[in-house]
Amino acid sequence: MISMFKFLVEGLALNIVGCIGISGNLVCIIYFSIKEGKSNFHQLMQCLAAFDLMYVILSILMFGIPSTIDGLSDTEAFKRLFTNLLPFAQIGLTGSIYMTLAIAIERYTTVCHPFFKLYHSWSARMYILPIIIFSVMLNVPKFFELRVASLSLEAGETLNLTDPQIPDNFTRLTVNESRCMDEVIIEQEGDTYDYVNIICFNNETFKE
Secondary structure, eight states: OHHHHHIIIIIIIHHHHHHHHHHHHHHHHHHHHHOSSOOHHHHHHHHHHHHHHHHHHHHIIIIIHHHHSTTGGGSHHHHHHHHHHHHHHHHHHHHHHHHHHHHHHHHHHHHHOHHHHHHSOOOTHHHHHHHHHHHHHHTGGGGGTEEEEEEEOTTSOEEEEEEEOOOSHHHHHHHHHHHHHHHHHHHHHTTTOOHHHHHHHHHHHHHO
């Protein structure tokens, strides 16, 4: 029963929804790339779609495909691939969350404080570059968090395990802090805004 639920939800459902997400994000990236007179909003949306695309693709590779192919997740090659892809997936997730927050701030200043926006012409780089740097730095400990080890059993068999690999107390503290920050932001901001709400709000702003 559990294996069937995992196959249907983590396998088929995740892959189908993920493919839809990949298509939607690619359309957004292409649309905002060829759009004339791109504003900060368009560049931020393009960057948000890139972060989302990165996270969706890696989620399918790490969770969707292994749930549909029996025995794949037990191979040593997959476990080594998983430990290398997980930090990049976390970078994509962190970037997506903070980029959504940046879009909310940009829309707020545009609508509620238009004169401030006129006198302070901030480029999209002032939003994008700090978020990229912060997303990478926050998830650096995750590159050292897991490793694949082989243990020889008494019967002569080999068991592959994914174990924590935390060099010292400072890294352990950094990992715990990064996890807490991710959980707090995800809980508070993860589902606050989505593409549809942002685009609808932007259209209503230009109408008014």
